Amino acid sequence: MSTASGALGAVYDRGYRPYEGPRGGRREGAFALYRASIRRALGIRRPWRQKVFPWVLLAIATIPAIINVGIGYVTRDQPRADFQFITYREYVGVSSALLLFVALTAPDVVCPDRRHRVLPLIFARPLVGSDYVLAKVGAIGTILFAFGLIPQVVLFVGQMLVSKGALNYFTDNAEVLWKVPIAVLLLAVYYAAIGVAVSSLTSRRIVAGVAILALALVPSVITGILLDSGDRNGTGVLAVLNLLALPLHLRDLVFLGHTDPEGPLNGVHYGGLLAVIVYCVVLATSFGILFARYRRPEG
Amino acid sequence: MDTSPSFALSGLTKSFGAVTALDDLTVTVPRGSVGLVGANGAGKTTMFRLLLGLIAPTKGRIEVRGQDVQADPIAARSRLGFMPEHDCLPPDQTAADLVATLGEMSGLPTRAARQRASDVLDLVGLDEARFRQIEGFSTGMRQRTKLAQALVADPELVLLDEPTAGLDPIGRQEMLDLVKRLGEFEISVVLATHLLDDVQSVCDHVVMIDGGRLVLSGPTTQLLERAGTVRVDVEGLNDVLTAALAVRGLTSSVLDDGTLEVAGEGRSTDELLDCVRDVVADMQLPLHSLSTRHASLDEVFLRTAGER
Numbered sequence: 256m257s258t259a260s261g262a263l264g265a266v267y268d269r270g271y272r273p274y275e276g277p278r279g280g281r282r283e284g285a286f287a288l289y290r291a292s293i294r295r296a297l298g299i300r301r302p303w304r305q306k307v308f309p310w311v312l313l314a315i316a317t318i319p320a321i322i323n324v325g326i327g328y329v330t331r332d333q334p335r336a337d338f339q340f341i342t343y344r345e346y347v348g349v350s351s352a353l354l355l356f357v358a359l360t361a362p363d364v365v366c367p368d369r370r371h372r373v374l375p376l377i378f379a380r381p382l383v384g385s386d387y388v389l390a391k392v393g394a395i396g397t398i399l400f401a402f403g404l405i406p407q408v409v410l411f412v413g414q415m416l417v418s419k420g421a422l423n424y425f426t427d428n429a430e431v432l433w434k435v436p437i438a439v440l441l442l443a444v445y446y447a448a449i450g451v452a453v454s455s456l457t458s459r460r461i462v463a464g465v466a467i468l469a470l471a472l473v474p475s476v477i478t479g480i481l482l483d484s485g486d487r488n489g490t491g492v493l494a495v496l497n498l499l500a501l502p503l504h505l506r507d508l509v510f511l512g513h514t515d516p517e518g519p520l521n522g523v524h525y526g527g528l529l530a531v532i533v534y535c536v537v538l539a540t541s542f543g544i545l546f547a548r549y550r551r552p553e554g
Numbered sequence: 555m556d557t558s559p560s561f562a563l564s565g566l567t568k569s570f571g572a573v574t575a576l577d578d579l580t581v582t583v584p585r586g587s588v589g590l591v592g593a594n595g596a597g598k599t600t601m602f603r604l605l606l607g608l609i610a611p612t613k614g615r616i617e618v619r620g621q622d623v624q625a626d627p628i629a630a631r632s633r634l635g636f637m638p639e640h641d642c643l644p645p646d647q648t649a650a651d652l653v654a655t656l657g658e659m660s661g662l663p664t665r666a667a668r669q670r671a672s673d674v675l676d677l678v679g680l681d682e683a684r685f686r687q688i689e690g691f692s693t694g695m696r697q698r699t700k701l702a703q704a705l706v707a708d709p710e711l712v713l714l715d716e717p718t719a720g721l722d723p724i725g726r727q728e729m730l731d732l733v734k735r736l737g738e739f740e741i742s743v744v745l746a747t748h749l750l751d752d753v754q755s756v757c758d759h760v761v762m763i764d765g766g767r768l769v770l771s772g773p774t775t776q777l778l779e780r781a782g783t784v785r786v787d788v789e790g791l792n793d794v795l796t797a798a799l800a801v802r803g804l805t806s807s808v809l810d811d812g813t814l815e816v817a818g819e820g821r822s823t824d825e826l827l828d829c830v831r832d833v834v835a836d837m838q839l840p841l842h843s844l845s846t847r848h849a850s851l852d853e854v855f856l857r858t859a860g861e862r
Contacts, residue, residue, distance in 0.1 A: 271677055271739040274670060274708035279661035281628060287658030287667075300651055372642045376703060379606055379636035380659040381628045551609075 285386035288377065292394030296360040309398070312356050317406040319349055324413030331417055343407060343431045344510040347438045348503055350403035354446055354471050361395050361450030362463035370458035384549030388451070388542070396447035403439035407431075438506040445502045445538065452541035455548045471499040482519050491526070494519035495533040504530035558620030560585050560711050560742045561605055566614035568600055568766075575600040577766040579614070583744070587737050589753030589760045589774070590746040591855060597766040598746040599639065602713050605744075606631055619710050632661065635704035639715040639746075641696065645689030649680055649699045652688065653706050660707035667706065674702040678732060694725035701732060711742045718752055730756050750852045754778075762855055769858050777854050782823030784830045787813045787842040798833050813843070823848065 293299075298306030323340040341349070368374050377387065411431065418424035453470060454463040478497040481490050495501060497519075507515045508527050520526035559582050566579040576597045590598050603609045604616055607627025616623040623630040644652065650671055657667030675684040678698040683691070688699060697717060704712050717733060718726040734756050736743050745757055753760055753774070760777055762769035770777065788795050792814050796806045799816055804826070806816040818826045823846040834841050 271705075271735075271741075272673060273739070274662070274666065276666050277663060278632065278707075279663070280632070283661050284659045287655065287664075291655045291658075300648075301646065367644055367646075371644050372638075372640055373644055375608075375636070375638045376642050376656060377659060378608060379631060379634065379638075379704075380656065380707075381632045381661060382659060383628070 281381055281383070281386055284380050284382045285390045288382070288387065288390040289393050289397075292364045292391055293397060295364050296394060296398055308359060309356065309402075312353070313402050313405065316349065316352065316402055317409055319346065320406045320410035320413060323410055324417060327414055327417040331419065341410075343410065343428075343435055344438075344506065346407055346410060347403070347435065347442060347506045347510075349406075350399075350439060350442055351499060351503065353399050353402055353442075354468070354499065356402065357395065357399065357446045357450035358464045358467040360398070361447070361467065362454040362460040364394060365391055365451055365454035366458050366460045366463055369455075370460075384551070385546060387549050388545040392444075392447050392451045392542075392545070395451055396443045399443035399447055400439055403443055404436060407435045407439070411435075434509050438509045441505045441509070441534075442502040445534065448538050448541035448545075449498070452544045452548075455545055475499040478519075491519050491521070491523040492529065494523075495526075495530050498537065501530060501534055501537065505534055558617075559583055560588060560619065560744065562617045563601075564615040564617075566604065566616060567612045568597075568604060568609070569612045575766050576604070576611075576763075579763070579766075579768050581761055581768055581771045583761060583771070584759055585742045586758040587733070587743045587745065587756055589750075589757035590744055590763070591748070591750060591753055591760055592746075592763040592769075593748055596748075596763045598763065599715060600766075601763075602636065602715055602744075602746060605713060606634060606636060632707075633710045635707065635709035635712040635741075637700045637704040637712065637714045637717055639719055643688045643691075643696055643699055646687060648685050648687055649675055649691070649695075649702070650684040653684075653699065653703045656703045657706035662707055670706050670708070671702070674705045675699075677705070678702045679728070693720045694722070694728070697721060697725070697729060698732075701729070705736075705741070709741065711744065712736065713744050713746070715746045716748075717745065718747070718749060726752075750855060762858065764855075769855070776822075778848055779822045779824075782826065782846055782848045784816045784823065784826045785809070785813050785843070785845050785847055786816060786830050786834065787844075788834060788839040791839050794837070795834070795839060798837055799830065802829055802833060804829065815847070 295301065297309050298304075319341045326340050368377065378384075411428070414428075415421045415424045449470065450467050453467045454460075457463050457466070475497045478493045481493050495504070504514055504518070504520055504527065507513070507518065508531070514520040514523075514526045514530070520530060523529065562582040563579045566576055567574065568576040579601075590601065592598050600609075604611055605618055605623065607623045607630050610624060618630045619633050621630045621633065647655075650668075653675060654664075654667045654671035657670050658664055660667075662670060672681075672684070675681060678701050680695060680698050680702065683695060688696065691699065697720075701714070701717065704714070714733065718729050721729055730752060733743055733745060737758075743757075745753060747753060757774055759772070760774050761771045786795070792806075792808050795814060799806050804816050804818045806814045809815055816826065816830050818829065821829070827844070827846055831844060834844070
């Protein structure tokens with residue numbers, strides 16, 4: 256070690272210290288990429304402008320829960336104390352607004368890697384294309400799951416606390432403790448896979464964001480028009496082509512055991528099964544695009 | 555102690571459709587600083603991609619530090635660091651964050667990756683700038699960041715693709731000094747470049763490829779030595795001497811100043827000097843001067859590639 260000392264201090268040339276500690280492999284590398292993608296999506300270690308959107312969105316998504324709990328508190332001594340502003344099942348539908356989050360964050364965690372040619376740096380590590388895909392989809396999916404679940408937790412805990420008997424409320428509503436996570440998970444995986452797959456096709460964030468919204472909203476509008484104008488019995492099957500609402504049919508299967516009696520799939524033979532099949536096809540297509548896109552490691 | 559070479563190629567061929575990027579390369583490259591030299595499009599970057607296991611060879615075998623790359627590219631990559639030629643840094647991240655994150659992706663635990671990032675950024679001279687966003691970095695700082703990320707996981711071998719590209723003379727020299735220092739830390743280096751001066755000043759061993767084919771491979775000093783020439787001044791008798799040297803298998807040409815430059819394929823400059831001296835002495839020619847001239851790698855490359 257060499258030093259250059261002076262009256263005000265010393266400059267140390269510490270040279271190079273070899274690393275002799277533990278080393279992980281693919282799993283640890285992919286997990287590091289996953290964590291880095293979550294940090295990026297949430298704006299952690301980034302300028303404050305990048306932090307605002309996700310947390311504001313989470314706050315907005317939690318507002319219905321707060322309102323519901325507030326109403327429950329105010330009306331706790333009223334005859335209709337069991338009034339609910341929003342049900343757990345409906346709240347999963349509110350989470351479909353997280354598509355806006357996907358349209359902004361999925362391109363942000365995927366497109367810059369291609370645009371700024373970071374992929375060669377990533378794939379010079381002990382990682383392969385599928386690790387990259389799973390890390391990115393996992394990161395977006397995890398945030399969506401958390402943002403879909405946290406308001407439900409607020410709702411559940413709040414309702415439990417303002418109810419006349421917390422234990423009774425817990426036991427009466429215990430089934431949502433598994434139904435909500437499953438329904439939110441189905442929604443999160445679906446939106447994350449679509450968002451990351453679309454983002455993988457371009458290096459421009461704005462193009463990816465618009466494409467994600469268009470992919471979700473255009474079929475939604477078209478199927479909405481067709482369902483409203485046509486013979487409901489004949490066109491109900493088209494509801495499964497509404498990519499935005501497709502996971503909500505699966506939500507209904509989880510919560511109700513069948514499709515929504517007031518929903519567009521009501522009366523469609525095997526409507527629930529059809530929704531599951533289309534859901535799986537969309538997921539398979541998304542992952543197919545992603546694995547093909549990152550089959551060559553340098554993208 | 556592991557004494558395996560930096561890398562070994564055996565009959566390596568890589569084709570992209572009808573284009574053959576690398577053609578039947580067989581070479582064993584020792585540890586230390588190695589220059590991978592060739593013109594643009596010679597196949598240097600393709601060779602790096604093959605060494606990293608990012609693409610599969612059409613034919614042949616690749617070993618990196620004794621590890622068969624095709625059999626286990628992940629294991630091979632865990633021993634390597636790679637500095638690409640092109641700009642590849644996300645502008646909205648700090649150097650410290652980027653290098654630490656890439657260290658974690660190489661398998662280092664989080665705390666170790668942060669510490670290593672700090673150390674290597676210090677080593678490359680970015681200690682004060684490491685918490686600044688990369689978008690504000692100069693070309694030299696970006697190149698140093700690229701070098702730091704290649705070193706963060708303490709690789710056994712670092713692949714540097716044109717590390718001095720785009721640097722001004724001072725920045726270039728500083729980068730070469732950094733590369734030279736890696737040898738002190740027992741990190742082997744493969745420096746791909748078309749700037750032969752860079753290789754000459756840094757590398758112990760040179761591998762030259764041209765059009766995807768191996769031109770030559772050997773220790774730098776030996777190549778330079780063997781490409782050296784002798785200048786001899788026997789005023790007015792150049793024709794006689796040229797004929798006598800040709801008999802010994804030496805080629806000579808008359809320079810503008812009237813002296814004769816003598817080259818001997820495969821002979822060191824000392825051997826060449828002895829040979830010319832003996833011919834002049836045998837012929838009892840009036841010798842005015844006799845001197846050696848060392849070649850540059852540029853000359854070696856041009857001469858060898860030209861002969862092919």
